[in-house]
Amino acid sequence: MGRGLPILPRGPDRLLSMRPQTLFARTGITLAIGFSLFLLFAGVVVVNYILAPVARQAAQDLAALMVLSAQTWVELPPATRPYLESELMEEYDLKVSLAGKKLPPSHNPLPYLLFLRQALEQRLGTRIELGAEKTGTDVWYYADIPMGDRRIRVGFPRSRIGARPPVASILVIAAAFVAIMLISLLLVRRLTRPLERLSEATTRLARGEELQPLPETGPRELVELTRSFNRMARELTELLENRTTLLAGISHDLRTPLTRMRLALEMMQPEGHDATLVDGLRRDMEEIDHMIGHALELARGLERRETEEVDLREFLDGIVAGYRQHDHAIRWQPGDCCLAAVDTLALRRVVTNLIDNAVRYGEGKAVEVRCHCDPRGALIRILDRGPGIPESQREAVFHPFHRLEASRSRNTGGSGLGLAIARQLSRAHGWKIELLGREGGGTEARVRIPTADADPAEPRDEYPAR
Numbered sequence: 454m455g456r457g458l459p460i461l462p463r464g465p466d467r468l469l470s471m472r473p474q475t476l477f478a479r480t481g482i483t484l485a486i487g488f489s490l491f492l493l494f495a496g497v498v499v500v501n502y503i504l505a506p507v508a509r510q511a512a513q514d515l516a517a518l519m520v521l522s523a524q525t526w527v528e529l530p531p532a533t534r535p536y537l538e539s540e541l542m543e544e545y546d547l548k549v550s551l552a553g554k555k556l557p558p559s560h561n562p563l564p565y566l567l568f569l570r571q572a573l574e575q576r577l578g579t580r581i582e583l584g585a586e587k588t589g590t591d592v593w594y595y596a597d598i599p600m601g602d603r604r605i606r607v608g609f610p611r612s613r614i615g616a617r618p619p620v621a622s623i624l625v626i627a628a629a630f631v632a633i634m635l636i637s638l639l640l641v642r643r644l645t646r647p648l649e650r651l652s653e654a655t656t657r658l659a660r661g662e663e664l665q666p667l668p669e670t671g672p673r674e675l676v677e678l679t680r681s682f683n684r685m686a687r688e689l690t691e692l693l694e695n696r697t698t699l700l701a702g703i704s705h706d707l708r709t710p711l712t713r714m715r716l717a718l719e720m721m722q723p724e725g726h727d728a729t730l731v732d733g734l735r736r737d738m739e740e741i742d743h744m745i746g747h748a749l750e751l752a753r754g755l756e757r758r759e760t761e762e763v764d765l766r767e768f769l770d771g772i773v774a775g776y777r778q779h780d781h782a783i784r785w786q787p788g789d790c791c792l793a794a795v796d797t798l799a800l801r802r803v804v805t806n807l808i809d810n811a812v813r814y815g816e817g818k819a820v821e822v823r824c825h826c827d828p829r830g831a832l833i834r835i836l837d838r839g840p841g842i843p844e845s846q847r848e849a850v851f852h853p854f855h856r857l858e859a860s861r862s863r864n865t866g867g868s869g870l871g872l873a874i875a876r877q878l879s880r881a882h883g884w885k886i887e888l889l890g891r892e893g894g895g896t897e898a899r900v901r902i903p904t905a906d907a908d909p910a911e912p913r914d915e916y917p918a919r
Contacts (some may be wrong), residue, residue, distance in 0.1 A: 477645045484637045492626050499622060505564070512568035515609070520576050522549050523598040523605035546613045552597040552604035556584030559594055565614055566594065573598070647675045651682055658686050660881045704749045711738055711745075744870070763797055765824055765831055766790035772804055773822055781812055782819040791826035793902050799878045800902075803886065804833060806871040807898040811837035815895075830903040838895040847888040851876040 522541055526534055526549045541547040559566060566583055573581040573596055584595045588610075595608035650667055658664050666683045669676045715738055718731065766787045773785040811820040815837035823834040842850060849855050853873040879886040885901040 476648065477641060480641045480645070481638055485634060488630055488633050492630050496622060496626050504622060508565050509568045512565055513572045516569055516572035516576055518545060519547065519573065519596060519607040520598060522547055523600055523607050526605055527600045527603065546609055548608040550606050552606040556586055556595055559583045559585035561585065647671050647679065651679065654682065658689065660883060700749050704745050707745055708742065711742060714738060760794045760796050762792050762794045765793055768797065769822060769824060769833070772801065776808060784819050784821045786821065786823045788824045789826050790824040791831060793831045795902060796882055799882055803875045803878050803900060806875040807835045810871055811835050811898065814839040830901060833900040835898045836891055836895060841890055841894055841896050842888055844890065850888065
């Protein structure tokens with residue numbers, strides 16, 4: 454038994470499939486983008502209007518001190534220069550000496566060094582290059598300052614610059630972003646968790662599962678929403694129970710006289726009675742009994758049973774074999790069937806209702822049954838070559854007692870409950886049932902049985918109706 458390979462969506466479909474599906478994820482991404490833009494704007498403002506002016510002013514002050522130190526060193530007698538050098542080193546962390554060999558240029562991208570070079574060039578009116586030299590565990594930056602026919606080398610250590618405002622700003626912004634995001638996500642989680650519980654409860658209610666009242670906690674709006682849902686679920690459950698009880702009672706009340714009528718009809722002697730009339734009455738009573746059974750089945754359609762893992766190939770083999778025993782033309786194409794956890798009685802009822810519908814309106818042509826499996830789950834397809842169903846009516850035919858006499862049969866149709874029962878059973882078990890037009894005429898009925906981790910987004914059609 455093989456499995457179909459997933460076909461990835463392309464172009465815009467692929468982009469849409471990558472969009473987050475949950476409210477929590479979408480809100481989180483929206484907050485992340487919003488806070489990122491805000492912090493980026495705040496960072497630009499802080500850098501341009503606070504940090505950059507402070508760094509420029511500090512660079513101007515250091516440039517003035519370096520030029521003044523070089524001028525003073527040149528003007529002093531050689532004998533007193535060592536005292537100046539010692540004082541500058543102790544007080545200002547500056548080294549002053551005659552320039553020797555050219556030092557390798559500094560490649561440090563720190564904005565402060567750029568501002569310092571610009572300040573020196575502005576004061577001296579000539580191009581200045583900053584050199585760098587590693588001394589011990591520190592790095593010294595030097596500028597050769599022209600003084601007459603000599604060049605005075607003035608240097609300062611990396612540690613003299615002190616804190617690194619750009620790095621500190623980035624760290625502060627990053628920490629603020631993380632803190633704000635964590636707090637926001639916790640808040641969003643508190644708001645979305647009750648909605649998730651409500652969504653899960655709605656799904657369970659739609660499937661007919663027993664539902665306990667949801668806790669009415671949280672903000673006032675969520676409490677009111679939860680309270681309204683609990684009241685609606687309680688009233689809906691009571692309504693369904695009353696409907697089932699009512700239809701069961703009607704079924705019993707109708708079948709009792711119907712049984713007496715059938716018994717009386719069987720006891721009637723054929724002699725002296727119109728045999729055609731008797732046969733007609735017998736068929737009418739069977740049809741009434743059939744309709745009563747369908748109505749009762751529709752009322753009980755939400756009752757769920759335990760699921761079991763079955764081989765869909767063997768499961769559908771058995772159904773198709775039963776139709777072939779009654780001389781129905783069924784073409785069975787197993788394809789790549791797989792295992793699926795299903796309520797076998799419900800799935801059998803859904804598939805047989807769809808095949809019955811295809812046989813009844815297929816105008817005597819063969820009905821095809823196909824099976825496919827992919828990562829999203831199993832797909833059962835029933836195809837006929839009847840007159841087809843207008844697209845505008847493909848949803849309406851799932852309504853109870855809705856029939857398309859003019860387009861689906863020239864004589865008579867069924868009770869109008871077969872597709873309604875199939876839809877109700879499918880919804881109760883989380884399956885998807887739909888009708889499609891078929892190329893060349895006819896109708897295709899599909900039953901999608903999703904896996905537990907299937908993407909809830911609408912899948913792209915991989916199996917054209919042919």
